[in-house]
Amino acid sequence: MKHIVSISDLGRDDLKKLVEQSAKAKKMLPIGTNDLSGKVIASVFLEPSTRTRLSFEAAVARSGGQCITVSGGQFSSISKGETLEDTIKVISQYADAVVLRQSENDGAVRAAGVSACPVINAGAGSAEHPTQAVLDLFTIAERFDVFSAGVKIAFVGDLKYGRTVLSLAQVLQTIGGAQVALVAPDELAMPKKYTTGAEQTHHQLTPEVLAWADVVYMTRVQKERFNSSEAYNAVKDSCILTHELAQNMRPDAMILHPLPRVNEVETNIDTMPQAHYFTQAANGVPVRMALINWALS
Ligand code: CP
Numbered sequence: 001m002k003h004i005v006s007i008s009d010l011g012r013d014d015l016k017k018l019v020e021q022s023a024k025a026k027k028m029l030p031i032g033t034n035d036l037s038g039k040v041i042a043s044v045f046l047e048p049s050t051r052t053r054l055s056f057e058a059a060v061a062r063s064g065g066q067c068i069t070v071s072g073g074q075f076s077s078i079s080k081g082e083t084l085e086d087t088i089k090v091i092s093q094y095a096d097a098v099v100l101r102q103s104e105n106d107g108a109v110r111a112a113g114v115s116a117c118p119v120i121n122a123g124a125g126s127a128e129h130p131t132q133a134v135l136d137l138f139t140i141a142e143r144f145d146v147f148s149a150g151v152k153i154a155f156v157g158d159l160k161y162g163r164t165v166l167s168l169a170q171v172l173q174t175i176g177g178a179q180v181a182l183v184a185p186d187e188l189a190m191p192k193k194y195t196t197g198a199e200q201t202h203h204q205l206t207p208e209v210l211a212w213a214d215v216v217y218m219t220r221v222q223k224e225r226f227n228s229s230e231a232y233n234a235v236k237d238s239c240i241l242t243h244e245l246a247q248n249m250r251p252d253a254m255i256l257h258p259l260p261r262v263n264e265v266e267t268n269i270d271t272m273p274q275a276h277y278f279t280q281a282a283n284g285v286p287v288r289m290a291l292i293n294w295a296l297s
Contacts, residue, residue: 002295005108005121007130007167012174015137016147018290022138025286029062035293036065042095044087045122046073046102051259052122052132055284056099056292063289068094073102085114092116097295118295126161126225132258133167135287136217137175139280143254144214150177154209157183157219157239157264159190164258165219166194181209185238187231188221205239207248216241216249218257218265218277236262243268256280 003009010018025033041060045053057067070076070091078087084107092098092115100111101122108121108128123129137146144151153172155165159182172178173196181200182190189201202209210216218241226232241255243266249255257265257277269275 001112001115001118002297003112003115003119003121004130004291004295005112005119005124006128007133007170007174010130010134010171010174012147012176014294015134015171015175018134018287018294019138019141019147021290021293022134022283022287025289026283028289029286032062032064033289034064035289036060036063036296039065039096039296040094041065041067041292042091042098043067043069043071044076044091044098044100044102045069045071046076046078046100047123048072049101049123051281051284052101052129055281056120056122056131056288058285059288059292062285063292065292085110088119089114089116092119097292099292120291120295123163126163126222127166129163129167129258131288131291132164133171134291135283136164136168136256136258136280137171138287139256139276139283140215140254142283143252143276146172146178147175148177150179151214152179152181152212153215153217154181154183154205154213155190155217155219156205156241158188158221159184159219160188161222161225162219162258165190165217168217169194181213183209183239185235187235188238205241205245207245210245210248210253211250213249213253215254215256216274218255218261220257220260220262220264239264241265241269243272246272246274249274 105127
Protein backbone atom coordinates (compact mmCIF):
# COMPACT_ATOMS: atom_id res chain seq x y z
CA MET A 1 0.00 0.00 0.00
CA LYS A 2 1.18 3.50 -0.85
CA HIS A 3 0.40 5.68 2.16
CA ILE A 4 1.24 9.39 2.16
CA VAL A 5 1.67 9.96 5.89
CA SER A 6 4.89 11.96 5.85
CA ILE A 7 6.52 14.24 3.33
CA SER A 8 9.58 12.02 3.73
CA ASP A 9 7.54 9.31 1.90
CA LEU A 10 8.11 11.34 -1.29
CA GLY A 11 11.53 11.44 -2.94
CA ARG A 12 12.77 13.97 -5.50
CA ASP A 13 11.55 11.90 -8.46
CA ASP A 14 8.13 11.39 -6.81
CA LEU A 15 7.80 15.14 -6.26
CA LYS A 16 8.78 15.91 -9.85
CA LYS A 17 6.29 13.37 -11.16
CA LEU A 18 3.54 14.71 -8.89
CA VAL A 19 4.15 18.26 -10.14
CA GLU A 20 3.90 17.02 -13.75
CA GLN A 21 0.74 15.03 -12.99
CA SER A 22 -0.80 18.01 -11.16
CA ALA A 23 -0.20 20.16 -14.25
CA LYS A 24 -1.99 17.53 -16.38
CA ALA A 25 -4.86 17.36 -13.86
CA LYS A 26 -5.16 21.17 -13.92
CA LYS A 27 -5.60 21.09 -17.71
CA MET A 28 -8.29 18.38 -17.32
CA LEU A 29 -10.23 20.27 -14.60
CA PRO A 30 -12.90 21.79 -16.89
CA ILE A 31 -13.97 18.36 -18.23
CA GLY A 32 -12.84 16.11 -15.36
CA THR A 33 -11.50 12.54 -15.58
CA ASN A 34 -12.69 9.01 -14.89
CA ASP A 35 -9.55 8.10 -12.93
CA LEU A 36 -11.52 7.36 -9.74
CA SER A 37 -14.58 5.83 -11.40
CA GLY A 38 -15.97 3.17 -9.04
CA LYS A 39 -13.71 4.29 -6.17
CA VAL A 40 -14.87 5.46 -2.75
CA ILE A 41 -12.65 7.85 -0.78
CA ALA A 42 -13.22 8.40 2.95
CA SER A 43 -12.70 12.03 3.91
CA VAL A 44 -12.14 11.94 7.68
CA PHE A 45 -11.59 15.38 9.18
CA LEU A 46 -11.46 15.36 12.98
CA GLU A 47 -10.08 18.95 13.07
CA PRO A 48 -11.51 22.04 11.31
CA SER A 49 -10.71 22.53 7.62
CA THR A 50 -12.05 24.46 4.68
CA ARG A 51 -9.49 24.13 1.88
CA THR A 52 -8.02 20.69 2.45
CA ARG A 53 -11.31 18.84 2.97
CA LEU A 54 -13.21 20.53 0.19
CA SER A 55 -10.36 20.41 -2.32
CA PHE A 56 -9.92 16.68 -1.65
CA GLU A 57 -13.66 16.13 -2.06
CA ALA A 58 -13.71 18.26 -5.22
CA ALA A 59 -10.71 16.29 -6.52
CA VAL A 60 -12.62 13.02 -6.01
CA ALA A 61 -15.76 14.41 -7.66
CA ARG A 62 -13.80 15.76 -10.66
CA SER A 63 -12.11 12.37 -11.03
CA GLY A 64 -15.41 10.48 -11.19
CA GLY A 65 -15.20 8.96 -7.70
CA GLN A 66 -17.36 9.27 -4.61
CA CYS A 67 -16.67 10.44 -1.05
CA ILE A 68 -17.90 9.33 2.34
CA THR A 69 -17.23 11.99 4.92
CA VAL A 70 -16.68 12.64 8.60
CA SER A 71 -16.48 16.39 9.15
CA GLY A 72 -15.68 17.13 12.81
CA GLY A 73 -14.70 14.72 15.57
CA GLN A 74 -17.99 15.44 17.36
CA PHE A 75 -19.81 13.68 14.51
CA SER A 76 -17.81 10.46 14.76
CA SER A 77 -17.84 7.79 17.47
CA ILE A 78 -14.43 9.10 18.60
CA SER A 79 -16.59 11.47 20.67
CA LYS A 80 -17.91 8.35 22.50
CA GLY A 81 -14.37 7.23 23.34
CA GLU A 82 -13.53 5.07 20.31
CA THR A 83 -9.82 5.09 19.50
CA LEU A 84 -8.39 6.49 16.27
CA GLU A 85 -7.09 2.99 15.49
CA ASP A 86 -10.54 1.35 15.77
CA THR A 87 -12.09 4.17 13.76
CA ILE A 88 -9.60 3.75 10.90
CA LYS A 89 -9.81 -0.06 10.98
CA VAL A 90 -13.54 0.26 10.33
CA ILE A 91 -13.60 3.17 7.86
CA SER A 92 -10.76 1.72 5.77
CA GLN A 93 -12.99 -1.30 5.01
CA TYR A 94 -15.60 1.02 3.51
CA ALA A 95 -13.25 2.88 1.19
CA ASP A 96 -10.36 2.62 -1.28
CA ALA A 97 -8.35 5.36 0.49
CA VAL A 98 -8.69 7.36 3.71
CA VAL A 99 -7.87 11.07 3.78
CA LEU A 100 -7.28 11.92 7.43
CA ARG A 101 -6.86 15.15 9.39
CA GLN A 102 -6.49 14.93 13.16
CA SER A 103 -4.64 16.70 15.97
CA GLU A 104 -1.98 14.22 17.07
CA ASN A 105 1.52 14.45 15.55
CA ASP A 106 1.76 10.65 15.19
CA GLY A 107 -1.92 10.08 14.30
CA ALA A 108 -1.44 9.54 10.56
CA VAL A 109 1.37 7.03 11.13
CA ARG A 110 -0.76 5.12 13.66
CA ALA A 111 -3.71 5.17 11.26
CA ALA A 112 -1.57 3.81 8.42
CA GLY A 113 -0.40 1.03 10.73
CA VAL A 114 -3.93 -0.40 11.04
CA SER A 115 -5.58 0.69 7.80
CA ALA A 116 -6.86 -1.74 5.16
CA CYS A 117 -6.29 0.87 2.42
CA PRO A 118 -3.89 3.78 1.73
CA VAL A 119 -3.95 6.66 4.24
CA ILE A 120 -3.31 10.21 3.03
CA ASN A 121 -2.30 12.61 5.79
CA ALA A 122 -4.34 15.81 5.43
CA GLY A 123 -2.69 17.49 8.43
CA ALA A 124 -1.35 15.91 11.62
CA GLY A 125 -1.05 18.12 14.70
CA SER A 126 1.79 20.62 14.38
CA ALA A 127 4.07 18.12 12.63
CA GLU A 128 3.07 17.41 9.05
CA HIS A 129 0.90 18.57 6.16
CA PRO A 130 2.42 16.71 3.21
CA THR A 131 -0.31 17.32 0.62
CA GLN A 132 -0.17 21.07 1.30
CA ALA A 133 3.60 20.94 0.75
CA VAL A 134 3.09 19.29 -2.66
CA LEU A 135 0.54 21.92 -3.67
CA ASP A 136 2.88 24.68 -2.45
CA LEU A 137 5.67 23.15 -4.51
CA PHE A 138 3.40 22.94 -7.56
CA THR A 139 2.41 26.61 -7.15
CA ILE A 140 6.06 27.68 -6.89
CA ALA A 141 6.99 25.48 -9.87
CA GLU A 142 4.35 27.22 -12.00
CA ARG A 143 6.56 30.34 -11.83
CA PHE A 144 10.11 29.26 -10.89
CA ASP A 145 12.22 26.37 -12.17
CA VAL A 146 12.63 25.04 -8.65
CA PHE A 147 13.99 21.63 -9.71
CA SER A 148 16.84 23.02 -11.83
CA ALA A 149 17.56 26.54 -10.58
CA GLY A 150 16.36 26.39 -6.95
CA VAL A 151 14.39 29.17 -5.34
CA LYS A 152 14.97 31.89 -2.75
CA ILE A 153 12.23 31.54 -0.15
CA ALA A 154 11.49 33.43 3.07
CA PHE A 155 9.38 31.51 5.59
CA VAL A 156 7.63 34.05 7.80
CA GLY A 157 5.67 33.84 11.05
CA ASP A 158 4.90 30.70 13.02
CA LEU A 159 7.74 28.39 12.03
CA LYS A 160 7.35 26.32 15.20
CA TYR A 161 3.76 25.08 14.98
CA GLY A 162 3.06 25.83 11.30
CA ARG A 163 2.97 22.31 9.87
CA THR A 164 2.78 23.54 6.27
CA VAL A 165 6.12 25.33 6.61
CA LEU A 166 7.77 22.32 8.22
CA SER A 167 6.61 20.04 5.40
CA LEU A 168 7.57 22.50 2.63
CA ALA A 169 11.01 23.07 4.19
CA GLN A 170 11.57 19.29 3.99
CA VAL A 171 10.39 19.23 0.36
CA LEU A 172 12.93 21.91 -0.56
CA GLN A 173 15.69 19.98 1.21
CA THR A 174 14.72 16.86 -0.74
CA ILE A 175 14.85 18.76 -4.05
CA GLY A 176 18.03 20.69 -3.18
CA GLY A 177 19.24 24.10 -4.38
CA ALA A 178 16.88 26.33 -2.37
CA GLN A 179 18.13 29.34 -0.40
CA VAL A 180 16.05 29.83 2.74
CA ALA A 181 15.46 32.75 5.11
CA LEU A 182 13.62 32.10 8.38
CA VAL A 183 11.74 35.13 9.73
CA ALA A 184 10.25 34.62 13.19
CA PRO A 185 10.62 35.71 16.80
CA ASP A 186 12.60 33.30 19.00
CA GLU A 187 9.36 31.91 20.48
CA LEU A 188 8.23 30.77 17.00
CA ALA A 189 11.60 29.68 15.61
CA MET A 190 11.76 26.60 13.40
CA PRO A 191 12.80 23.53 15.45
CA LYS A 192 16.42 22.55 14.74
CA LYS A 193 15.48 19.13 13.39
CA TYR A 194 13.84 20.84 10.38
CA THR A 195 16.76 23.18 9.57
CA THR A 196 20.03 22.60 7.70
CA GLY A 197 22.03 25.36 9.43
CA ALA A 198 22.50 27.16 6.09
CA GLU A 199 19.40 29.37 6.48
CA GLN A 200 19.50 33.13 7.06
CA THR A 201 17.63 33.98 10.26
CA HIS A 202 15.74 37.20 11.03
CA HIS A 203 13.44 38.24 13.86
CA GLN A 204 11.45 40.70 11.78
CA LEU A 205 10.21 41.06 8.23
CA THR A 206 12.50 43.66 6.64
CA PRO A 207 12.55 45.42 3.24
CA GLU A 208 15.87 43.65 2.51
CA VAL A 209 14.42 40.15 2.98
CA LEU A 210 11.39 41.04 0.87
CA ALA A 211 13.58 42.42 -1.94
CA TRP A 212 15.75 39.25 -1.83
CA ALA A 213 13.02 36.60 -1.95
CA ASP A 214 11.47 34.88 -4.97
CA VAL A 215 8.80 33.52 -2.62
CA VAL A 216 7.55 35.03 0.64
CA TYR A 217 5.67 32.27 2.46
CA MET A 218 3.49 33.87 5.14
CA THR A 219 1.86 31.89 7.95
CA ARG A 220 -0.79 32.37 10.61
CA VAL A 221 0.33 32.15 14.25
CA GLN A 222 -1.31 28.85 15.26
CA LYS A 223 -3.39 30.02 18.23
CA GLU A 224 -4.81 26.53 18.84
CA ARG A 225 -1.33 25.10 19.60
CA PHE A 226 -0.51 27.56 22.46
CA ASN A 227 -0.87 26.65 26.14
CA SER A 228 -2.09 30.12 27.18
CA SER A 229 -3.63 33.21 25.61
CA GLU A 230 -0.79 35.28 27.16
CA ALA A 231 1.82 33.30 25.23
CA TYR A 232 -0.20 33.69 22.00
CA ASN A 233 -0.84 37.42 22.50
CA ALA A 234 2.88 38.04 23.06
CA VAL A 235 3.76 36.90 19.50
CA LYS A 236 0.56 37.10 17.46
CA ASP A 237 1.47 40.35 15.67
CA SER A 238 5.20 39.78 15.34
CA CYS A 239 5.37 39.31 11.54
CA ILE A 240 2.81 41.22 9.52
CA LEU A 241 3.15 41.87 5.79
CA THR A 242 1.76 45.36 5.24
CA HIS A 243 0.94 46.84 1.85
CA GLU A 244 3.76 49.34 2.41
CA LEU A 245 6.35 46.63 3.17
CA ALA A 246 5.20 44.52 0.22
CA GLN A 247 6.25 47.35 -2.17
CA ASN A 248 9.83 46.13 -1.62
CA MET A 249 9.13 42.85 -3.43
CA ARG A 250 10.21 42.22 -7.01
CA PRO A 251 7.32 42.32 -9.53
CA ASP A 252 7.82 38.62 -10.38
CA ALA A 253 8.06 37.45 -6.75
CA MET A 254 5.25 35.48 -5.11
CA ILE A 255 3.46 35.83 -1.79
CA LEU A 256 2.12 32.46 -0.67
CA HIS A 257 0.06 31.61 2.42
CA PRO A 258 -1.58 28.23 3.12
CA LEU A 259 -4.59 30.12 4.54
CA PRO A 260 -6.62 30.75 6.61
CA ARG A 261 -5.11 34.15 7.37
CA VAL A 262 -5.92 36.30 10.37
CA ASN A 263 -4.12 39.65 10.07
CA GLU A 264 -0.63 38.67 8.90
CA VAL A 265 -1.23 39.66 5.25
CA GLU A 266 -3.10 42.94 4.80
CA THR A 267 -6.14 42.48 2.58
CA ASN A 268 -5.16 45.39 0.29
CA ILE A 269 -2.23 43.20 -0.85
CA ASP A 270 -4.73 40.81 -2.47
CA THR A 271 -4.81 42.83 -5.71
CA MET A 272 -1.02 43.08 -6.02
CA PRO A 273 0.49 40.90 -8.79
CA GLN A 274 2.66 39.15 -6.20
CA ALA A 275 -0.37 37.83 -4.26
CA HIS A 276 -0.71 34.16 -5.22
CA TYR A 277 -2.39 32.68 -2.14
CA PHE A 278 -5.85 32.28 -3.67
CA THR A 279 -4.36 30.61 -6.78
CA GLN A 280 -2.41 28.42 -4.36
CA ALA A 281 -5.67 27.40 -2.66
CA ALA A 282 -7.28 26.68 -6.07
CA ASN A 283 -4.34 24.45 -6.96
CA GLY A 284 -5.42 22.16 -4.12
CA VAL A 285 -7.90 20.42 -6.44
CA PRO A 286 -5.59 19.30 -9.30
CA VAL A 287 -2.73 18.53 -6.92
CA ARG A 288 -5.00 16.33 -4.78
CA MET A 289 -6.32 14.63 -7.95
CA ALA A 290 -2.69 13.71 -8.67
CA LEU A 291 -2.00 12.66 -5.08
CA ILE A 292 -5.02 10.35 -4.79
CA ASN A 293 -4.09 8.71 -8.10
CA TRP A 294 -0.51 8.32 -6.85
CA ALA A 295 -1.69 6.64 -3.64
CA LEU A 296 -4.02 4.29 -5.51
CA SER A 297 -1.57 3.42 -8.30
N1 CP B 1 -4.27 25.18 4.20
C1 CP B 1 -5.11 24.44 4.97
O1 CP B 1 -4.73 23.37 5.50
O2 CP B 1 -6.34 24.99 5.13
P1 CP B 1 -7.57 24.32 5.88
O3 CP B 1 -7.18 24.22 7.35
O4 CP B 1 -8.73 25.20 5.63
O5 CP B 1 -7.74 22.93 5.33
